[in-house]
Amino acid sequence: xxxxxxTLWGVVVLFAALMTLFAWQLSRPKDDFVESTMIGKPVPEFxxxxxxxxxxxxxxxxxxxxxxxxxxIFASWCVPCIAEAPxxxxxxxAGAPIVGVAIRDTPEDLVAFLQxxxxxxxxxxxxxLSEIQFAIGSSGVPETFVIDGKGIIRYQHIGDIREEDxxxxxxxxxxxxx
Amino acid sequence: xRTGFLFVLIAAMFAAPVAAQDRMPPAPYAYRQLxxxxxxxxxxxxxxxxxxLKCQSQSIADSDAQMAGDMRHEIRxxxxxxxxxxxxxxxxxxxxxxxxxxxxxxxxxxxxxxVIPLVLLVVGLLLMxxxxxxxx
Numbered sequence: 555x556x557x558x559x560x561t562l563w564g565v566v567v568l569f570a571a572l573m574t575l576f577a578w579q580l581s582r583p584k585d586d587f588v589e590s591t592m593i594g595k596p597v598p599e600f601x602x603x604x605x606x607x608x609x610x611x612x613x614x615x616x617x618x619x620x621x622x623x624x625x626x627i628f629a630s631w632c633v634p635c636i637a638e639a640p641x642x643x644x645x646x647x648a649g650a651p652i653v654g655v656a657i658r659d660t661p662e663d664l665v666a667f668l669q670x671x672x673x674x675x676x677x678x679x680x681x682x683l684s685e686i687q688f689a690i691g692s693s694g695v696p697e698t699f700v701i702d703g704k705g706i707i708r709y710q711h712i713g714d715i716r717e718e719d720x721x722x723x724x725x726x727x728x729x730x731x732x
Numbered sequence: 733x734r735t736g737f738l739f740v741l742i743a744a745m746f747a748a749p750v751a752a753q754d755r756m757p758p759a760p761y762a763y764r765q766l767x768x769x770x771x772x773x774x775x776x777x778x779x780x781x782x783x784x785l786k787c788q789s790q791s792i793a794d795s796d797a798q799m800a801g802d803m804r805h806e807i808r809x810x811x812x813x814x815x816x817x818x819x820x821x822x823x824x825x826x827x828x829x830x831x832x833x834x835x836x837x838x839x840x841x842x843x844x845x846x847v848i849p850l851v852l853l854v855v856g857l858l859l860m861x862x863x864x865x866x867x868x
Contacts, residue, residue: 586788631753658798687802689827694785
């Protein structure tokens with residue numbers, strides 16, 4: 555009889571522990587970000603045509619030219635991309651080389667977007683089928699990758715770049731050898 | 733006052749929502765099936781078990797997000813080129829992690845899900861045997 559009691563209490567404790575686990579997990583904010591698992595790996599081979607007339611296109615060879623870079627995945631139709639434009643300009647002023655990958659963009663829309671929001675890019679490749687986006691494990695726009703001089707992906711920033719992200723990105727760029 | 737409110741309601745009916753959508757046409761194979769039904773069936777089975785990254789509770793076969801369309805195009809062209817579904821799934825998992833695949837897989841994290849039911853079954857059988865022995 556005595557052992558039976560204790561077993562019953564054990565069940566109650568187990569149930570309470572389970573409920574606590576549920577409560578804890580449910581009260582945590584949902585993390586919607588799907589992080590790339592390509593960090594530490596080289597950028598897959600690719601070649602993208604120029605997306606805008608006044609900037610050359612982008613290929614994996616350009617990313618392995620010895621200089622660490624920021625690679626910004628963006629689009630003219632993406633609203634947070636407008637929000638991060640001033641921060642990209644600030645990164646450019648701080649000396650960060652920035653290349654762009656325009657996702658599913660028409661040349662007219664892109665030119666209008668760059669005229670309105672500034673053009674911090676040295677190169678812009680047109681990724682009209684999101685192929686490069688998939689190849690590097692990016693799950694949306696905007697995203698910013700730190701690529702070192704050998705073309706190896708070092709860091710991924712998901713979402714628009716806020717003021718507080720600028721020092722982080724500059725530090726990651728420095729870590730990558732800039 | 734009344735008419736003003738009504739006007740706002742009517743205006744809202746015709747307002748175009750500001751959507752984060754591009755003006756590019758969908759990728760060639762986003763909505764077009766492969767000509768070979770056997771290959772299309774293979775592609776379809778794979779697409780139903782790949783998570784849409786934009787709309788994370790849907791598969792890319794269910795989603796109308798442009799990104800899902802582009803991913804369907806990617807999968808259909810790869811299948812048409814002779815790549816195996818397993819290889820494409822691995823290619824995606826290598827980039828996005830296990831989260832991108834809906835197919836249950838036994839690995840270092842998920843093995844308890846497969847082992848625990850077996851353990852419970854064995855415990856249950858042992859308990860039953862114990863009980864029956866007692867009553868007999």
